[in-house]
Amino acid sequence: MTWAEFRIRSFGFKRVRQFSMFLTREIAYEVHVGHYVWGKKKPPNKDKFWNITGAEQKGSVNKDIIESFRKKRADYLKKENGWIKRTINGKY
Numbered sequence: 001m002t003w004a005e006f007r008i009r010s011f012g013f014k015r016v017r018q019f020s021m022f023l024t025r026e027i028a029y030e031v032h033v034g035h036y037v038w039g040k041k042k043p044p045n046k047d048k049f050w051n052i053t054g055a056e057q058k059g060s061v062n063k064d065i066i067e068s069f070r071k072k073r074a075d076y077l078k079k080e081n082g083w084i085k086r087t088i089n090g091k092y
Contacts, residue, residue, distance in 0.1 A: 018052060025050045
């Protein structure tokens, strides 16, 4: 199978899978919206309820926080390096 054939099959597989996810989301959304029939609040839109398109979520972690976490983790691993070597070798 050539790379082009693989890409075509991959695209088709993703499209079929996404279609089945859309159907699943429709069913789940209808069940979820049923709770709002007699309420005063409006239900969320479908993309907010269950995002399938792969768009980046707005609630992601800030890059500065990620870098801070990585730095602190690296410092911790340097500090506890002897303990890590012992566990990798299977000795406690």
